[in-house]
């Protein structure tokens with residue numbers, strides 16, 4: 001570890017803030033992490049736990065608008081946009097629509113892939129080096145289809161990922177799939193398998209991040225909301241909290257879906273909408289699948305963890321609404337039913353929602369504030385924050401240290 005005595009404040013105790021604090025500390029900085037609630041209690045708590053470079057394509061893709069419009073007003077659609085007057089939301093949707101083409105899809109995937117690949121590698125390294133117990137399993141990821149047409153439709157995606165990123169899936173018909181994963185129901189059409197993806201238990205990961213950071217003398221202040229920056233010219237000198245001002249030399253703003261509230265402070269647009277998703281956690285079933293699965297036709301994810309079993313997903317654009325909608329959370333169960341012999345258990349251990357930091361183009365932001373040149377913003381990881389966490393943290397540390405970056409930093413600049 002270097003002995004750089006500069007002090008850094010990281011705002012936000014999610015997977016992005018935690019990873020940033022880790023690499024900054026490794027680079028020798030003195031680090032304080034400030035979290036308004038408890039460490040790891042935001043979107044990084046109950047997500048599906050997939051570490052999945054295979055999911056590199058952004059939501060904004062050719063045909064996405066047509067597909068969305070066809071199903072938007074259906075009662076059981078996992079995507080829901082709450083009708084409301086919000087210029088911000090409508091601008092976001094318009095910009096999203098303009099990105100639904102091949103060129104922008106490739107641009108976004110090319111930006112996401114280095115963070116995804118690097119993170120997969122870094123997870124393996126860090127979890128081993130720090131002996132972090134978070135139920136890491138490298139069993140791959142299956143995309144399972146109920147209908148033959150939809151199964152066939154994925155061939156174009158497979159070809160695209162193979163051609164541009166050498167990321168080829170293995171194709172299984174129903175029989176082959178059943179041999180690979182006997183927990184799958186008889187009626188499915190088949191699936192595509194990415195053997196290099198991994199998964200873990202996110203709440204355990206966050207608990208382990210906390211342990212490791214504390215062991216490394218990172219100061220963690222929980223239940224401490226940051227209200228604003230204290231500024232002198234183009235530098236921030238501290239952050240204002242209920243307990244007074246906390247001073248530092250440099251700052252990282254990693255507040256996930258809440259980021260747009262900081263636009264004025266940082267002096268730039270942060271085109272993020274909270275994309276609400278739900279998860280249900282059950283005890284591990286008797287015949288638990290081994291491989292996590294995505295059911296793209298129902299947009300549900302199933303994650304078999306060592307100590308539990310999770311169904312997750314849905315995408316709701318309803319602002320910062322913190323209510324749990326029972327009808328929508330039940331879509332997780334009905335969405336898993338056609339695919340699995342034992343899709344869920346009777347006893348729900350945890351019912352959860354999180355706001356994904358959904359940026360319309362799908363490319364995260366890791367960049368300096370135009371208003372304060374010692375404040376770095378790290379946000380907008382959409383549906384893949386867990387999968388891109390470690391590489392984002394490493395990039396944050398490299399940018400703050402002024403070192404060469406291990407992935408190109410240009411794609412993640414503010415204002416695209």
Ligand SMILES: Cc1cc2nc3c(=O)[nH]c(=O)nc-3n(C[C@H](O)[C@H](O)[C@H](O)COP(=O)(O)OP(=O)(O)OC[C@H]3O[C@@H](n4cnc5c(N)ncnc54)[C@H](O)[C@@H]3O)c2cc1C
Nearest residue numbers: 012014036042043044047048050226256277384385386387
């Ligand atoms: C249902 C669901 C399933 C998902 N599944 C996956 C998956 O399988 N794989 C994957 O890669 N990603 C997945 N994601 C996405 C992933 O969870 C997010 O991208 C990621 O957690 C975002 O991390 P973050 O650190 O940016 O935000 P958060 O985890 O939300 O952390 C931000 C933190 O900042 C704190 N904060 C906010 N404002 C302040 C303030 N003013 N002062 C101090 N603290 C503040 C918040 O309290 C919060 O703890 C899923 C998301 C959902 C909802």
